[in-house]
Amino acid sequence: MLPEIGLGLLWLAAALAGLQLLAGGLSxxxxxxxxxxxxxxxxxxxxxxxxxxLGILIWLFVQTDLSVKLxxxxxxxxxxxxxxxxxxxxxHEGSMLLWVTVMGLGGAFVAAVERRLxxxxxxxxxxxxxFVSLGFYAFLLFASNxxxxxxxxxxxxxxxxxxLQDPGLAFHPPTLYxxxxxxxxxxxxxxxxxxxxxxxxxxxxxxxxxxxxxxIFLTVGITAGSxxxxxxxxxxxxxxxxxxxxxxxxxxxxxxxxxxSCSVLAARNALRAWTVMLGVVAFSMSMVGTFLVxxxxxxxxHAFAVDPRRGGFILALLAIYIGGALLLFALRAxxxxxxxxxxxxxxxxxxxxxNVMLSSILGxxxxxxxxxxxxxxxxxxxxxxxxxxxxxxxxxxxxxxxVLLFGPMLRWRRDKFSRVSGVLxxxxxxxxxxxxxxxxxxxxHVLPLLGLALGPALVxxxxxxxxxxxxxxxxxSLWGMVIAHAGIGVALFGxxxxxxxxxxxxxxxxxxxxxxxxxxxxxxxxxxxxxGPNWTAMEGVLKARYDGGAEVTLRPQSRTFWAPLxxxxxxxxxxxxxxxxxxxxxxxxxxxxxxxxxxxxxxxxPYVPLIWIGGLLVALGxxxxxLSRVAQDLKRRLxxxxxxxxxDEVAALVKTDAAKGDAA
Amino acid sequence: MAVRAKHQRLVLLGIALxxxxxxxxxxxxxxxxxASYFYVPADMxxxxxxxxxxxxxxxxxxxxxxxxxxxxVTVNFIVSDGKARIPVRFAGxxxxxxxxxxxxxxxxxxxxxxxxxxxxxxxKHDEKYVPREMKDMQQARKAIENTK
Amino acid sequence: xxxxxxxxxxxxxxWLPLALFAGFVALVVVGLVKPKxxxxxxxxxxxxxxxxxxxxxxxxxxxxxxxDFQTGKPQLLNIFASWCIPCRAEAPVLEELRRQxxxxxxxxxxxxxxxxxxxxxQYGNPYARIGxxxxxxxxxxxxxxxxxxxxxIDGKGVIRYQHIGDIRPEQIPDILRLLKEAQ
Numbered sequence: 004m005l006p007e008i009g010l011g012l013l014w015l016a017a018a019l020a021g022l023q024l025l026a027g028g029l030s031x032x033x034x035x036x037x038x039x040x041x042x043x044x045x046x047x048x049x050x051x052x053x054x055x056x057l058g059i060l061i062w063l064f065v066q067t068d069l070s071v072k073l074x075x076x077x078x079x080x081x082x083x084x085x086x087x088x089x090x091x092x093x094x095h096e097g098s099m100l101l102w103v104t105v106m107g108l109g110g111a112f113v114a115a116v117e118r119r120l121x122x123x124x125x126x127x128x129x130x131x132x133x134f135v136s137l138g139f140y141a142f143l144l145f146a147s148n149x150x151x152x153x154x155x156x157x158x159x160x161x162x163x164x165x166x167l168q169d170p171g172l173a174f175h176p177p178t179l180y181x182x183x184x185x186x187x188x189x190x191x192x193x194x195x196x197x198x199x200x201x202x203x204x205x206x207x208x209x210x211x212x213x214x215x216x217x218x219i220f221l222t223v224g225i226t227a228g229s230x231x232x233x234x235x236x237x238x239x240x241x242x243x244x245x246x247x248x249x250x251x252x253x254x255x256x257x258x259x260x261x262x263x264s265c266s267v268l269a270a271r272n273a274l275r276a277w278t279v280m281l282g283v284v285a286f287s288m289s290m291v292g293t294f295l296v297x298x299x300x301x302x303x304x305h306a307f308a309v310d311p312r313r314g315g316f317i318l319a320l321l322a323i324y325i326g327g328a329l330l331l332f333a334l335r336a337x338x339x340x341x342x343x344x345x346x347x348x349x350x351x352x353x354x355x356x357x358n359v360m361l362s363s364i365l366g367x368x369x370x371x372x373x374x375x376x377x378x379x380x381x382x383x384x385x386x387x388x389x390x391x392x393x394x395x396x397x398x399x400x401x402x403x404x405x406v407l408l409f410g411p412m413l414r415w416r417r418d419k420f421s422r423v424s425g426v427l428x429x430x431x432x433x434x435x436x437x438x439x440x441x442x443x444x445x446x447x448h449v450l451p452l453l454g455l456a457l458g459p460a461l462v463x464x465x466x467x468x469x470x471x472x473x474x475x476x477x478x479x480s481l482w483g484m485v486i487a488h489a490g491i492g493v494a495l496f497g498x499x500x501x502x503x504x505x506x507x508x509x510x511x512x513x514x515x516x517x518x519x520x521x522x523x524x525x526x527x528x529x530x531x532x533x534x535g536p537n538w539t540a541m542e543g544v545l546k547a548r549y550d551g552g553a554e555v556t557l558r559p560q561s562r563t564f565w566a567p568l569x570x571x572x573x574x575x576x577x578x579x580x581x582x583x584x585x586x587x588x589x590x591x592x593x594x595x596x597x598x599x600x601x602x603x604x605x606x607x608x609p610y611v612p613l614i615w616i617g618g619l620l621v622a623l624g625x626x627x628x629x630l631s632r633v634a635q636d637l638k639r640r641l642x643x644x645x646x647x648x649x650x651d652e653v654a655a656l657v658k659t660d661a662a663k664g665d666a667a
Numbered sequence: 668m669a670v671r672a673k674h675q676r677l678v679l680l681g682i683a684l685x686x687x688x689x690x691x692x693x694x695x696x697x698x699x700x701x702a703s704y705f706y707v708p709a710d711m712x713x714x715x716x717x718x719x720x721x722x723x724x725x726x727x728x729x730x731x732x733x734x735x736x737x738x739x740v741t742v743n744f745i746v747s748d749g750k751a752r753i754p755v756r757f758a759g760x761x762x763x764x765x766x767x768x769x770x771x772x773x774x775x776x777x778x779x780x781x782x783x784x785x786x787x788x789x790x791k792h793d794e795k796y797v798p799r800e801m802k803d804m805q806q807a808r809k810a811i812e813n814t815k
Numbered sequence: 816x817x818x819x820x821x822x823x824x825x826x827x828x829x830w831l832p833l834a835l836f837a838g839f840v841a842l843v844v845v846g847l848v849k850p851k852x853x854x855x856x857x858x859x860x861x862x863x864x865x866x867x868x869x870x871x872x873x874x875x876x877x878x879x880x881x882x883d884f885q886t887g888k889p890q891l892l893n894i895f896a897s898w899c900i901p902c903r904a905e906a907p908v909l910e911e912l913r914r915q916x917x918x919x920x921x922x923x924x925x926x927x928x929x930x931x932x933x934x935x936x937q938y939g940n941p942y943a944r945i946g947x948x949x950x951x952x953x954x955x956x957x958x959x960x961x962x963x964x965x966x967x968i969d970g971k972g973v974i975r976y977q978h979i980g981d982i983r984p985e986q987i988p989d990i991l992r993l994l995k996e997a998q
Contacts, residue, residue, distance in 0.1 A: 072904075155938075157903050237760065238787075280832065291839075314843075322840055329833040336829050347679055359683045363690035370694040373842065374702060380845045384705035390721060391701035395693060399686075509758055511739020572760060589760035592739045600739045604760050768952055 006071050006150040009059035013100075013150075016052035016107060017140035019045050020133045023110075027130025031123055031198070039122065042129050043114040049136070050104075050111025057091075057104040060149055064091045072153040073097060089173030095297065095313070096149035098176060102293075103139045105184040109213075110136065113188055119209045121201060128195030135187055138320040146316045175231060179224035179251055183289035185217025186254055189261065193282030194328060197335045202275045207268035210282065212632045214265060218258040219625040225251050226618030237572040237587045239606050241501065241614055244392040249372045250292025253365055257285035260361040263354045271415055273342035273351055276332075277358070283332060287325040288365070294321055295372065346417040353410030360403035364396045371395075397450055404457050404495070407488060408464040426467055434460035446503040454499025461492025479631035487624025494617025500582075500610035511592055511600035521607035522550045523584055525557075530588070530601055538562045540573070543588040543601060549579060559588040582609035703774070711777065712751035718779050724753060725772040733767050746771060746783070753777075757785040864892075864972050865956045869946025872923040873931050879920055879946030887970040889997035890918040891990070893942070894954055896926050897934035899962040905981035906938035912987060913941035917994060920944045924954055924962055965990070969997035 023045045030039035060073075064087050069075045077094045078087055091097045110132040117125065143149070192210040196202045228251060233241040242248060261281040268278045294317045345351040371387045378385045408430050412423045438456030446452050465488035469477055506521040517526045528544040540560040547555050557575035577584040589602030703721045716722045724746055732745035741758040744767075755773055765771060765788060775785035864881050871878035884890055893909060895902040909919055921942040923931055931945075948954055957966065958977065967976040967990070975997045982990060 076901075153904060155903070284832075287836075294843075318840065318843060325836055326833065326840070329836055333829045333833050337826060352679065355679060355683065359686045363686055366687065366690050367694045370691065371698065373839070374698050376842055376846045378702070380842065385702040386705065386723060387698060387702050388721075390703075391697050395697045398693065399690060509740050509760075587760055589740075592735055594737070594739070602740050602760055766950070768950065770955065 005059055005063060005068070006152065009056045009063075010144075010148065010150040012052050012056040012059070013140065013144060016049050016056065016103075017137065017144060019049040019052065020107075020136045020140060023049060023133035024130050024137060027126045027133060030126045031130075039126055042126055046114035046129050046133070047111040049133075050107035050109075053100075053104040053107035057100050060097060060100060061088055061091045064088060064097075070152055070154075070156040072151045073149050075153050075157050085170065085173055092176050092180075093173075096143070096147045098180070099139065099143050099147050100149050101177060101180050102184055103136060103143060105180050106132070106136050106139065106187050109185055109188050110191075113191075113213070117209060119205060120195075121199070124195045124199045124201045124206070126195075127198040128191045131191035131194035131198075132187065135191065135324055138323065142313075142316050142320060146313055175224060175227050178220050178227065182217045182219075182221030182224050182258075183251075183254060183286075183293065185213060185220060186258060186286040186289050188213040189217070189258075189282045190286035190328065193279045194331065197279060197331050197339075200335065200338060202268075202279055202339045204269050204272050207265045207278060211262070211265045211269060212629060212636070214258060214261050214282075214285075215625055215629045215632065218255070218262055219622050219629065221251065221255045221258060222618060222622040222625060225255055226615050226622065229618070230615050234574050234576060234585075235571075237574045237604075239505075239507065239585055239587075239604070239608075241498075241611070244371070244387075244389050246372055247296050249368050250296050253288040253292055253368055253372075254285055256361050256365040256368070257281060257288045260358045260365075261285050263357050263361075267351050267354050268342070271343050271345065271351060273345060274355070274358075275342045276336045276339050279336065279339070280332060281358075283325070283328045284365075287321075287328070288369075290317075290321055290325065291369075294318060345415070348413065348420055349418050350410070350413045350415045353406055353413055356406050357403055357410065360399045360406075363399045367395050367399070368392065394450065397453075401453055401457070404461060404491070407461060407491070411465070411468045411484060411488065426470070427464070429467070430460040430464035433463045441499075441503060444504070448502070451499045451503035454495050455503060458492045458494075458496030458499060461495065462489045463492075465489040465492060479634070480628045483624045483626070483628030483631060485624070486627060487621045490617045490620025490622075490624060492617070493613050493620055494615075497610055497613030497615075497617055500613070501608060504582075504609040505611070506607045508603075508605045510603050510605075512603050513598065513600050518603065518605060520584075520605045521609075523605075523607055524548050524551075525584075525586070525603075525605060527601060527603065528556075530591075533560070535562070541588065541591075543586075543603070545575070545586055545603075547577065547584060549584075557584070557586050559586045561588050561590070578612055582607060583611050584608075705772075708746055708748045708753045709750035711753055711783075716777055718777060721774070721776055723772055723774050724755070724777075724783055724785075725770070726753070728765070728767050728769055728771050730767045746773065753783050754781065755783045755785055757788055759787075762788055860958075860974050860977055862974060864968065864974060865953070867946075867953045867956070869922065869948055869953065872921075872926060872945040872947035873928065873935060873940075875935075875940070876942055876945045879922060879944045881972060883920060883944060884968045884972040885970070888918065889967065889969050889975075889994045890920055890943075891994070892957075892966040892968050893919055893921045894924060894959050894962055894964045894966075895921055896924045896962050897930040898926070899924075901981040902963045903934075903938055905963050906941070908982045908984055908987065909941040910939050911984070912982075912990065915987075915991065917991070918943050920946075922946045922948045922953055924948050924951055967993045967997055 023042055026038040026045065027042045030037075030042065063071050063074055064078055065084065067074060067078055067080045067087065073094060073096050074090075077097075078090045082090065086093075092101045110129065113132070114129055120128070189210055192206065192213070196206045225248075228248065229241050232243065232245075232248070233239075261278065261284075264274045264278045264281055267274045294314070297313060297317060371391050374387050375385050409420075409423045409427050412426065414422075434456040437459040438452060441452055441455040446455065465485050468481065469485055472481075508518060508520045510518055512518060512527045514527055514529055517524050519525075525545050525547040528546050530541055530543050533540050533542045540562040542558050542560045545557040545559070547557060549555075555577055557577055559575040560573040562571055562573050572587050572589065574585060574587045576586070585606040585608055587604040589604065591599055591601055593599050703723055704716065705723045705725060706716070708724070708726050711724060726746040726748045729745040729747045729752065732743075734743045735741070736743065738758075741756060742761065743754065743756050745752045746755050747753075755775075757773065757775075772789040773783060773785035774787040774789070775783055777783050864884060866881045868880040869878050884892070891912065895905070913919055919942050921944070923945055926947065926949075946953070957974065959966075959979075963981050965978040965982055966974050967978075969975050976993050978986075978990070
């Protein structure tokens, strides 16, 4: 019964989305004003219904209700509870339900709290949000029903792809989805602004917290995803430029650009059409990424099992939404009046540079991701990997980082470079020292050298905007910017360290043998079988010493899952302040003499964890900025409410005075 | 004053356009030289790639061809599509399901000595993940010796 | 992607993003349509079955060899496994086909005898013969990449049609028609 209720809730939510679109659209016309009142409540109820449907699906997974096809295909009674819950979105249908739920809740949240914009713009925005949701409801209900039953119910389920049975990954997709779909709100704001021709600082201020929120989730999601790929795939790499990774990177790049152009629009009323364009592009990239991954048009180690028929459905949605938004842009952008002017050397100029570079990297990533499709249409098969993406994107990232050294210190509107060049000496000295140190340590490749020099310089330079201010009284949003930019420097240093300093060793080791990897000496103490809840494994016990220090134990495993039958290597890591030891256990090989040896792959990766620490710092900076925006907004609202209250009191006082006067 | 502002704005627009168009051109150019092409053994034998070029080789691991080197981590095997046979060397942790008679996509470079040196092997062919190329590798399938 | 400032940028520049997007859509439409053809029509269609002999996967049915298809009568070859969920959904459909007089031979992929016996006990056994393919060798040789799949084989042992995924009840007439055409 429960699955049918869930399906019913979904239909109801879809109907409400239709109503929301209708009412919002009608309220824009001259005689439809009466409909405006219901739009916000409808949006809120729609969000709640979608969330309830998702709740029911999660419950079905927790109960392992095998009469539901999706549960039978993706869950198993022997699975730990956390993975039963995560199994809800570890598949196509469930993740699409999560998608519409986030979209519905996002719309509900906007409807409930956003009061800054003119009401017609809000109505257009909510109608836009409903329009987008409606397409995804249709996709869910007609092409990917998560509540479909299976007759007869099987005795037990199929399990979840063991690569996905990992605590980090269990909560990774929801994080990323909050980011992807959060950008739908920026998209709707952009549509609303275009329809009502209200592109100005108010629009930017209203949109900014939503973009910021989505961007924080994307940042955390990408950082976590990168760490997941790093330790689960057992290949020692942290970024593979795989289509799924690119699908998450592209919206992030667009959202980062949008965030910066939003601040220009909010502060200076410039870059109007460009900001609207980015608002459209950011969510479009989320949808394009999802489409590329889901349609099976590009395969990837991360991908779910795919169905090409669904690809056609998502493509139709893409064509309607992105095509429609771009058409609206083409028709309306010319009527968006020109914004304020500014000089090239100015804060705006630096931010425009940032935007152009980020857009270029976005273009490079998109072209590289689509290139295999293009050549396949021509009859050749290719794949595009790091040899293309890394150097080509670095060509644009490096100039952007250089401008980031001084950009935040420039004044709005017009400035002179000579004003900041004095302060700039400090990061430049840091860059020289760090670069010299890396060169001395034997780093000869250009990109790692640049990264090792620029990373620390960025950290120092990012703090410079705080100079001359009391540390405690500097606004929270300034702190947010400082920490986020410093995080970029930290992450950059980690990335460059990986390619500059990593030491790798691949051996077949006898039990008892000692291997030397960089400063570590590692002894294979034993290899023993071990059993988990739904897997068995061979576990290697490694005793490692750093530079003759205390002994630590690592336990890499070669795991065999039995539902579904699959094996994979589980790496074991040991972190130190200055890096990470990474170990993988492979197969047993027996030599002609009958000697048994175990394959070991060992890496010493100096400073590599800084990549993810940097990523988290970036997200933390975003969080502080968001906090400061929300606090400002609350303060303003409180002040207005207080003002209103005082007016009421005064009015009441006047009234009583008048009454007294009458009585007298 | 106004003229100057207008002028600066045009310069900015110019820089932006140059950067974006430059990015597009650079991408196309780099893709020509950096994209890694997919070969089946017959193509590779007839038309070998340059030795420093990263490519991918897909086919079936020939039965009886898999030999472990004495170092315990290197494996030599032959990838075949029924028309041509390419010797492959791989050092590393082998993926699950990498067995003789199964399909494989090897990423690496063809050495001057005619041995394909793989840095990575993709061998999963369960129904969850099939490398795209393996879906229509019919020649290779035909090459499998049957279980007689 | 055009730059800001519509007042200065030519009007056509505003249409540029839409034009680029149209190019993207065209590209992926080609991509979406193309693999479908290669997926459905395996290149083995129209070719004789490769030679194979598989031992019996279950006690109650004999094993399967190429010669079993050269009987002059069209048959179905079903690729399945006890661990495959869609196969369970497909079982009643195959039973219906058997009831209508179709001979169904099967290959069990990477299966265990006990699991298979339990599967056949619970979901029925519409098969005339079941061969065991423990390493997916025959599966790959006949151009199948997943379970379940069903092949229509004519009386001379030539593959006439490949059906990917489970056969749905509404597809029974199609399968019967294909078997008739294979005569």
